[in-house]
Amino acid sequence: MAILELNNVSKSFGAGSSRIDVLTDINLSVREGEFLAIVGFSGSGKTTLINLINGLIFPDAGEVLLKGEPIAGPGPDRGVIFQNYSLLPWLSVYSNVKLAVDQVFPKMSSSEKEAHVLSYIEMVNLTPAKDKKPSELSGGMRQRVSVARALAMNPEILLMDEPLSALDALTRGSLQEEIIKIWSRDRKTAILITNDVDEGILMADRIIPMTPGPKATLGPEFKVPFERPRDVTNINKDAQYKRLRNDILEYLIEVGATRRQVSDQKYILPDLKPTMPGRVIFGRKKKKDKVKYF
Amino acid sequence: MKDKSIKMLKTIGLGFTEPLIRLFSGEEPAKNGKLFFKQALLPLLSIFLFIAIWYAGATALYNSEAEVRIEKARAEQGEEAALAMRKCIESGDVSCQPNTLPSPAQVYTAFKALWQDHLSISEKKADFKARVADTNSEREAQGLAPITYTGRPSFLDQIGTSLKTVAAGFLLAVFIAVPIGIVIGLSASLRTSFNWLIQIFKPVSPVVWLLLVFMIVKTVITDPSIDKSFIISSISVGLCAMWATLINTSMGVSTVDKDYINVAKVLKLSIGQNIFKIVLPASLPLIFTGLRITVSVAWMVLIAIELLAQSPGLGSFVWEEFQNGANDSNAKIIVAMFVIGIIGFLLDRIMLSVQNMMSFNKGIA
Incomplete structure (x- = not known):
């Protein structure tokens, strides 16, 4: 039984000529207890998808079902780890x-x-910093607070919206491991949105690529067959890993290329003739050296 | 210890002493000496420069006024009167001194005179209190109001009255502007419907506010024993100064970061929790910026309002001295000017440190 289902979901923003169809025909079914990764180009509407699931926005067409019921709004049963931490800076x-x-x-x-x-703060190794304000923490620590906050709600589904994309590679690696470690304790359903294929392969059971927007939709799924716990160095050497990674990347590159070709927009260029530059040039400032008088 | 005290000095706005403290603790003497020169000694030099220019200007004005007097005496009464006038002016006689911009020395003398005046008045007050102590305790036993000193207030008393008026006006502004600002900020339709009112009344001059308040207060309060002038002036100050807080509060509340609102939505906070746990803390920095502007506007407007409302305080002190036209009146006005400026500066510094304490996202890039 699928805990979460999206049937023919479409979402667009704006109206008239400025209307942008972000998502069309999204079909997705998430099983209870699985770790799903959605990989896609930046700007393809991944955050829109996660907001549809957590109930901050509603679909224009189709339905988002949580345990068979349409989603009425946001709720703590779906814990969200936001891309930009969203911690309250005065607390x-x-x-x-x-x-x-x-x-x-x-x-x-x-x-x-x-x-x-305290147990959740301990889980993300922040006990020494528990009385600090978010502004006194590093990016990785802030994201760990966000993880602790989402997990402490004991949500049925954990939604992660590019949680690690703002972090450096080393912090990213250690946080990936930490999130997986915490997740594997009680194996709650988790949906990870990412732009990093390796991150998806390392963490998820199933990877679904997303075609680039506008009118983004989901591609074919890729199963990740590796046993847990996964070890980064071992997986990196695995031939199967390389194949899987190449398949996903190839697919993404392919959809990226065809998307560009099918663009039916015509660009009408203005009929201009270049003229010789005269002596007076407007709108260009001479670069001035700052003069120190004292 | 040292870093702690530097941090504290910075929050109360005395950050320029930092190099001096570091200098005394023997930390990088060359760099900190240079910094101290830049941050503390240069302003001091500029103060001396200011006084020098003031002195030169006052002397020039004094001389030209003296010349005018001598010429006038010559034209009206002849050569002999002109010579007598010159002698009189040079002798420093009070009766014929040119009345113009006072020099720094005269202002300092006036300051000392005001201080002496304050001392003698407070002595009189203490004396009076001692004399009526017995009578007052008797009156209290009978349930009558005690006899109070009703003599002339000293300059310091007037400063106190002014501060009281401005504090009352400020509190009034806070209690009106902050709640209305929150309500308006929360609802876009209320904001658009009341925007005209804010935009029209914001630039109205303090004098007009005073007259408006006067019209209302004189009808509402008919009891002659109540001090109407204090009420009128503090309400006017509050009404003039509240707009900055009102606008800043409504702006702060209406522009709370969308991320925080999303957090509130995911947590399903109720409206009350949303206001007190998310919206208010998030807009506190802007609210306090508004309050800081309100305090400085209140102090600036107060002088003009007291001057017109005949309520005791620095404004009426200035006006009375101007009407008085005594020999040292001009100097006293300048003293009052400096006192007003310095108090305004201190109030601003206090509000700035409160504002600094309230801003939480200094470190967030």
């Missing part, structure tokens, strides 16, 4: 997580709440 790490816990588990006693919050 400490502890309070940021606590806000979510207060909201999702209103009946817990205060000592239980505290233990709950």
